[in-house]
Amino acid sequence: MSTTPLPTTDSTPARPDTGTSLTPSFSPLYRQIKGLILNGLRLGEWKPGEVIPSEMELATRFHVSQGTVRKAIDELAAENLLVRRQGKGTFVATHAEQQVQFRFLKLVPDCGTPGSEGPAQRDIIECRRARASADVARALALRTGDAVLQVRRVLSFLGTPTIVEDIWLPAVAFKGLTAERLASYQGPTYALFETEFNVRMVRAEEKIRAEPASNGREQLLKVAPGTPLLSVERIAYTYKDVPMELRRGLYRTDTHYYHNALS
Amino acid sequence: MSTTPLPTTDSTPARPDTGTSLTPSFSPLYRQIKGLILNGLRLGEWKPGEVIPSEMELATRFHVSQGTVRKAIDELAAENLLVRRQGKGTFVATHAEQQVQFRFLKLVPDCGTPGSEGPAQRDIIECRRARASADVARALALRTGDAVLQVRRVLSFLGTPTIVEDIWLPAVAFKGLTAERLASYQGPTYALFETEFNVRMVRAEEKIRAEPASNGREQLLKVAPGTPLLSVERIAYTYKDVPMELRRGLYRTDTHYYHNALS
C-alpha cells in the first residue's frame, strides 16, 4: 500500500451539477470515481498484476459509499482494465499471466482451440530505428519524420510460418528495445511492454482486408506469390486512447481463420 | 400490457441454494430473474420494438426488489437484447428502426463512415429450397438432407458490387420466404426475419479468411479471377443459442475494409 497518497487521493469529488451546463449535461458521481481510479492506473499508482485497494478503502478515501465505488469498478472491469477476484481483491489487468496468451490475436487453428498448438515460434527479422512516414505518423499521432522503432517478425505455429508482421512504435516510449530483448522474452509482446516500458495496451482497432502475397512476404510465409492473405492493420491504444503501436500483419488462412464474435 | 400473464409470470423464484450442489455452485437471484425475462422474450410475450413492463412492475411480479430486476435487465441490455431509454421504459431490441442499418455487417468504406454511402442495392440472384449438405446441416444443428432455403444475393454500394453471399436457413422456420419478398422488403434482412418469421437474431460468430475469386463469383463482383477476397462465414443465433442462419459472404476489400474493435 502506498504510504504517500497521490493528490487525487483525498480529493472530495464535486457533487454532480444540476445539469445547468449543456454539453456534458450530467456527470454521475460514480463516473468521477471511475476517472479518479483511471488516473491512478495511468499514473502507475498500481501496476499491472497488482491489487488495488479494497472497495471499502476506496469508498472512505473518496468519501462515497461502497456501492458507488463498486459501480465505477464495474465499468472498469467491463472494459478489461481491472479484474475482480472474489475473496482476493481487484487487480490491474495484465497481458502476462493471462490464461489466453494472445488477447488481441484472433487467429485460431482450423483444428483445435486457440493455443492448442503450443507457444508460437517467433523470429525477429529486424528491429531498427527509422523515421515515421506520413501514414505511420498519423496512426501514432506523431509528426512525419519523428523517430520510431520498426520491427519485423514471423510467427510460426507447429513449424509453419503463418504470420509476418511489421510493428511501429514511438521511439521515445520504447528506448532500448532491441531484437535480442524481443527474441529472448518469453510471453506476449504486450507483457514485455508492460514490464519493461510501462506501457499497457488497453484496446485496439483492426482494419482487415484480403491481399495477394508480394514484396518478399511470400518467401517469409513460404507461399506462392499472389496467394491471398489476410491483411490486418492494428492500432493499439494505452489509457486515455493514446495510440502506442501500429501493426501491419499478413496472416495465412489455409490452416487458420480469424475469429470474431458479434453481439 | 398482457392481461393474461404467462405461467412464468407469477412464479416466485427460489432463493439461491446455499451452494451445497457442486456443479452450478451458486445461482444468484438476479440471474433467475434474467432467465424469467429471457423466457418472456423467447416466448414472444414482448416483441421486438415493444416496451417491457417497468422495473417496479417486474419487481412486484417476481417478488424481488427493484434493484434485483435492475441488475437482471442490466445484463440483458449489455447483451443487446434490451434497450433502456430513460423516462420512457425498457424496450426489446430490434434490427429495424436502428440507427445502424446493418448491425452485424462490419464492412465500412475507406472514405466516409458506415452507412455514408446510403442504402445498399440488393440483388437477389436466387432463392430456392434445397437439402442440407453435411456441413450446412452441422452449422444449423440439422440433419443432412433436411430442407433448407438457400439464397444468393449481391450487395452493391454506389453501384459497385461489393458483397456476394449465400444464405442458408432452416426451411421449417422460414416457410413462405421468396425472392420477391426479400427483394421488396426495405431495411435489414434480420428485421424482415423478426416481423415475418418471428426470428430474432441475437448474436453471431464469424470465421474470416482470404481466398481468391472463383466459381463465377468473380463475375458477380466484376473482378478478375483470382482476386483476393474476404471470405466471411457467419452463423447467427436466436435466443438460447439456437443457430438459425448460415451465411457465406465474399467481400471486395479494394474500397472497403472489415472493421473490428478489440478490448
Add this chain to the structure above:
DNA sequence: CAGTGGTCTAGACCACACT
C-alpha cells in the same frame, strides 16, 4: 404532473480465499 429509468446510500448477509 406522474411515470420511467438512473443514481446514491446504508446495512445485512453470503461466497470465497487466506491464514
Add this chain to the structure above:
DNA sequence: GTGTGGTCTAGACCACTGC
C-alpha cells in the same frame, strides 16, 4: 476468523419523457 468481492434490500432523490 478476518477480509475480500458479490448479492439483496429499502428508501430517497435526480433526470428525462410525455401528458
